[in-house]
Amino acid sequence: MRAKTILVAEDSSTIMAMIRDELEEAGHAVLAAENGKVALQILSEGGVDLVITDLVMPEVDGLELLESARKSHPDVPVILMSGIEKSADAAVTAIRQGAADYLIKPLKEGEVRFAAESALHQVELEEQVRYLSREVRERNSFSNIVGGNHRMREIFQTIEILADTDATVLITGETGTGKEMVARAIHFNSPRKERRFVPINCGALPAELLESELFGHEKGAFTGASRTRIGKFEYADGGTVFLDEIGEIPPAIQVKILRILQDKEFERVGGNQLLRADVRVIAATNKDLPQAISRGEFREDLFYRLNVVPLHMPPLRERKEDLPLLARHFLEKANQKLKKQVETISAEALGRIMLYHWPGNVRELENVIERAVIMERGPMIARIELPSVPADHLPANGGEALADQLVMLPLERAVDGFERLYLSRVLDRFSGNIGESAHHAGINPRTLNRKMTRHELDKKQFKKA
Template sequence: MTHTILVVDDETRLADVLTAALEDFGYRAIAAESATDALAILDRERIDLVLTDLRLPGMDGRTLMREVRRRWPDIPVVMITAFAAVRDAVELVKEGAFDYIAKPFEIDDVAATIGRALRLSEVVRDNERLRTELEGRYSFENLIGNSPPFRRVIEQVTEVCETRATVMLNGESGTGKEVVARAIHFNSPRRKRPFVAVNCAAIPEALLESELFGHVKGAFTGALANRVGRFAAADGGTLFLDEIGDMPIAIQAKLLRVIQERSFEPVGGNQSQTVDVRIIAATHKDLRQAVAGNQFREDLYYRLNVFPIQLPALRERREDIAILAAHFLRLLAESVGKRVIGFTPGALSAMSGYAWPGNIRELQNCVERAVIVAKSPTIDAPDLPRDLFDAPARQREPDDPPTDLDAELEHIERRFIIEALRRTDGKQVLAAQLLGIAERSLWHRIKKLDIKVNRRVAE
């Protein structure tokens, strides 16, 4: 992309030389003789950088810079000044100018300064875009679900996100603990500071202490330079300690001290570092049981369990399966580039009847696979993984509300028919024989249950 540079100088000859030179460097350059003209151009054109003389008739370069910073804060301003006014230019940098160029100058120096300013501006813009995307991705609207158990989770997130309280997320693997942790962070006063995630189960015990607290050069074999730990990297923001139940006892003691005193020493160091970090911990284990078995420190447990949130398993919020599946379908169909717009009743019935031991993560993988293999705009039961049909039928729990008998029978009938069609490579005559019914009866049932029969059933 060609960047557009606005050159502001009342010396027409110098402005012409600068614009011509900048165009030779590949930029698009526009000249203005006054600050007033420059502001008019900024109002109607997309400008990537302003290069302005400090001394201008009427409104001077300092006032122009302040106005640009106020109205277009993303546009960097580079000042041109006489050598005698360098002190003024330094003050302007403190006020918000990117840099200054003293006369007389070399055009290569001007191009180098402009290049640095544009690169920094692009980095800042990209960071802001990514931050906006993250905040949108982890807004409350993206905590998907209407079931009573999940509505309770959203209520708790709403209650705690504006506070400094330490949060403990409990739930099976795949229930979305990190998504909830990010939602808490990006809806808190710390949203503009870092969110740093550490999986305590994925890092070897010998490296975990250094990973969390950093180390100094020479602290151990291989420590060739100082390293900043995750606590220091998260200063002012949020540190997410995933699978905290797998943290070794020895490191738990040091973590307890950081939470209590908000300071720590890097491995091999003797200088304390103070940090302001909010901790969100998560685990799929029963930490009370771990405390009773001396596998987790009781004092650390109470420090972390200030505001516990229990995330329900997907089988406990079956009303949300269709909503979540539609959400994943929308995202995945767009990324794969296929026009897949929904699910047949048979596919939804199969998904609703499955126990989902891998929870939301397994559901997302299931939808992704279905999007890839689907040959029509609607995902049907044969597009779903075979696991959904090989698994034993769901048993009602004692506390389950009464179910719809017709729906349960339809679900069982559908599973039997689809499995028979799979085993017979989609041949209805053989499937009817396998089921012990007439071919005409099977045809009527397939039509009633809206099962699309083709060779995909054999996948």
């Protein structure tokens, strides 16, 4: 069990010394209070994991302390103690009010430690149950990584191998390619899956806050540090820490992360006590770390410690054959989230999806599909709204690009998709005029109307204001 901070309220210095020795010998930190009033003040400052209190004390007695603690800190267990003459009725009252245990003086050797660690263990079990219930959907996150591209199949195989190890992993790739999803898949299929997965975006916080967030701080370590606070590494003990945007971490903090990776040791900000954290580290970045090393922005030794197993996530534009699969996956996901029943995506909409460059990668595709589901009133997404594409995102050869994307579809759907897209562009060019559009397409107006009906195209939608 990780060392805890235990508040002991006892007006007898002899008993206090005995309890302190027993708990400190077990590795716990003890905060001493000579009465209930002082105990309440210490408790209000935070950082207390357990309260052990005498029943009979001046000013504020043990039952009053128990009542206040249950209201202000419901997750902190309280153990009461009293002499044998007070035991029967007081014990019943204490347990009814939520005490974790009740000890009768004179205390036997080891009794306080056993009661304290039993209460603390119960808290950890309850917290773990709450955590697992929140994360239960994430445990199968491997199935949420969609793709049939050969590079994605290689990533799936690597994840399966990594899941059985404790190796440090460095995931690289552009923003939105699914780096955190891969990190979650590794964790939730590993022996650490029953413990916490703790993500932190290293680029979202200034250096002084990031250090405290990662390693915690002691009370008084800096202005505003009114209580001791544990950091992400300590909180994730036994689990996995995911350091997203690791390339944004300043050099001073890089040294401390290197120490965690080498020795699993660290100190809180403003503290001198050496602490240990048994965590697996998975890091991710969209930066070129070797270049950052050459510029003196990133430590070379940290890079080699992180890069034990490298995983590169390809951008979506390099695996466009996965677009129909991903679009369908996000359609089902959006339906479930929004409680809608949009069944499919039109050939024209899918054609636009296939031609778009997707600079925001998988994340952008998911947002686009969700927006389309929100706006769609019928059973099919007829149109996809995409932002204008910058010139440097356009394919060099539009005809070859269209052919490349259509060849990913079955022949019937490819022909159907091209025809709908073609007719839409022609109708748009002639503002919905059937005669002019039919003449341009080389077909008669009746044939054009029949095709428009089949593709659910309405000339009104092409009329210019």
